Amino acid sequence: MISPECIWPLGTELGEGPVWSKADKAVYFVDIKRKHIHRYETETRETMTWPAPSEPGFIVPASDETFICGLRKGLYRFDARTGSFDKLVDVEHDRAGNRLNDGFADPQGYLWFGTMDDGETEPTGALYRVGDDGKVALRDDGYDIANGPAMSPDRRTLYHTDTRGQTIYASDVGEHGALSNKRVFVKVQGSAYPDGMAVDAEGCVWVALYTGGCIERYSPDGKQIDTVAFPCSNITKLVFGGDDLRTAYVTTAQKGLSEAKRERETLAGGLFTFRSPVPGLPQNVLTRGLVRAR
Template identity: 80%
Template sequence: MISPECIWPLGAELGEGPVWSRIDKAVYFVDIKRKQVHRYSAETRETMTWPAPSEPCFIAPTSDGSFVCGLRRGLYRFDARAGAFEKLVDVEPERGANRLNDGFVDPTGHLWFGSMDDAENAPTGALYRVDEKGKVQMRDDGYAITNGPAMSPDRRTLYHTDTLGRTVYAFDVDERGALSNKRAFIRVQGTAHPDGMAVDAQGCLWIALFGGGCIERYSSDGAQIDTVAFPCSNITKLVFGGDDLRTAYVTTAQKGLSASQRERETLAGGLFAFRSPVPGLPQNVLTRGLARSR
């Protein structure tokens, strides 16, 4: 039985988007609602926090050691050494009620990310990929809340979450990042909503359940094969890290909890970790489009 440990009880309002830095053996993640970027050192347990100019929705490592961060309305370069944010490109200037949400870097070094209705109601969100020249290209549309882009180990399947619709979709993806054959991969039953996700080395999908108090693991054919339970309700995303890629770091949230739930769930919003029975895939770094040339 897997038992997660809360390694940083920081009480994030909406902890999200953990990524693993192999260089400094640390986890970086965001608190969207409190407009903060966080860092947790796996070796020393030291922590750092930086304020962001608007809601940081995801963070993606680049090949030069900096990060690309999706803020409310655009993509920014984030230099952790200076704590500075530099605007790179606006996104969806015509969709004023939207903000950006989850993102990830694929094995070819391209950035994928989504947008969402900030009121979590209208299907105005979309899925994007950044091309070789740094142009933001729409790949799918019609989501109220996008989440979790992830890719299979063979690079042929892209997974993407329709959180409000409680559905994780699978797409065929080619070497140019074009999507086709959209189909429902998982439909979550009950009141929980699928949030962020990660794929392990066996091609299994680990899906965080917001309001479900757990992470569920699914085989590549959609069969549920494991569940990891947490002492709080809102699980948002995980990333595999450590030298053997078998330590899963997990973000959680207080958002949406009532006053009584917050009193009971004392670790809600904390950063958790657990040991996985199988390794995850290596953390990809952004080398195309928005990455600086070295």
């Protein structure tokens, strides 16, 4: 029985997007609604918070020792040493109600990210990949909330989520990041919504369930094989870290909780950790497209 521990009860409104920094031995993540970037150093337990210019949907480490951060309407370079944000490229000027959402670096060093209708009602969200030229290329469309992109260990399958539609898709990844053969990987039942994901070394997919109070682990053929229960409802994403990649770090959220639930779920919005029975995949860093030459 896996028992998560809350290591930082900071009470984020919408904690999201944890990434692991091996160099810092730290977890970086965002609070979208409060416009914050957070860092938790795992050995010292020291914490740091930076204000962002607008809602940060994700933060991804780059090989030039900075981060690429998806703010509300564009991609920015974030330097934790100075706290500065420098705009790189605008995204979706033609979709005024949208904002950027979840993102990740694939094993080849390319950035993938999703967008969403900020009102969470219209299918105006999309899935994008940034190419070697730094341009943002559309890869899929028609989501209310495009979420959780993650990739299989053999780099052949991209998992991506339609959160409001309660569906996790799998697509074949071809040359230059082209997607094909889109298919349902898992259809989540009940009142829970699939959010962020991570893939482990065995190719199993770990999915955070918003309003579901848990993370579920699925085999590569889509069968549920494990569940990790949490003492709060809104689980948003996990990342594998630590020296052996068996320590999971998990973000949660208060958004959507009633006042009564906020009082009961005292750890909602905290950063959690648990030990995984298998290691995860190493944290990828961005090396293509928007990264500065060193």
